[in-house]
Amino acid sequence: DYIFSKTAQRPKIAIVCGSGLGGITGILKDPELISYKDIPNFPISSVPGHAGKLVFGKLGNKDVVCMSGRVHAYEGQPLWKVTFAMRVFDSMGIKVVILTNAAGGVGEKTKEGDLIILKDHINLPGLCGFNPLVGLNDERFGARFQETTVCYDKELRDIALKMAKDCKMDFVCEGVYIYQVGPTFESPSEVKFLKLIGGDMVGMSTVPEVVVARHRGMRCLGISLITNKCIDVFDSNKKPNHEEVLELSKQRSCELQKLISKIVDAISLEQASACGI
């Protein structure tokens, strides 16, 4: 109610901006800003590169809302707060959520600067009991046992790959994202393990949000920017750090904005609602 009292825009598409990836808000037409701190109960990010505002506006010919800044579990927030925005989006009538993140490349398939469309994820903490759907379930908001067979909408993934091809972006492909809570970056042995279990990239976000968004029936598209290669050799002098993550995000933000703009243009919302999803 608070959000709708502040803007007359009624988007059906939401975009979640990963670390340093909030630049897309700068290309929206007729932007209207709402600070997280003014929205009742909305959690505020404490991480550099996560601004803390909802930005409404037009991307091409479609209304969108961008979430510039997200909270992560490692900030000490419970998962219901980490995923709170998904519930807000659902009650606003959002049908499609595009989630971006900065991630470390795990296997040979990824290199710095690649944009990887999430084909699937491994919810490592979720498998061990740290899942945003743990707790009493209110059937009005989704099933007790949520299936996660196709978390990342096939039609949206195909659109993303087609748009990348049309734009001759040869650094875009599909991959599997592994969620770990953080805030520690991975040890070399952990990187070897992540590779072994089938991950292409690793990060500290996105998956809890996607689990809740799917529980609410919203269609999801995930895009990882590979900001660094995870280090899987012992005694390396190279160390991953958040500054390098933000620097790479800055360098690639134009390409990511272009890709998202094309994807949003190509999304057919009529078809989405006709499928009842």
Ligand SMILES: O=P(O)(O)O[C@H]1O[C@H](CO)[C@@H](O)[C@H]1O
């Ligand atoms: O996933 P986003 O929010 O893009 O942020 C990524 O960047 C931070 C590490 O540099 C971690 O929070 C990781 O998850």
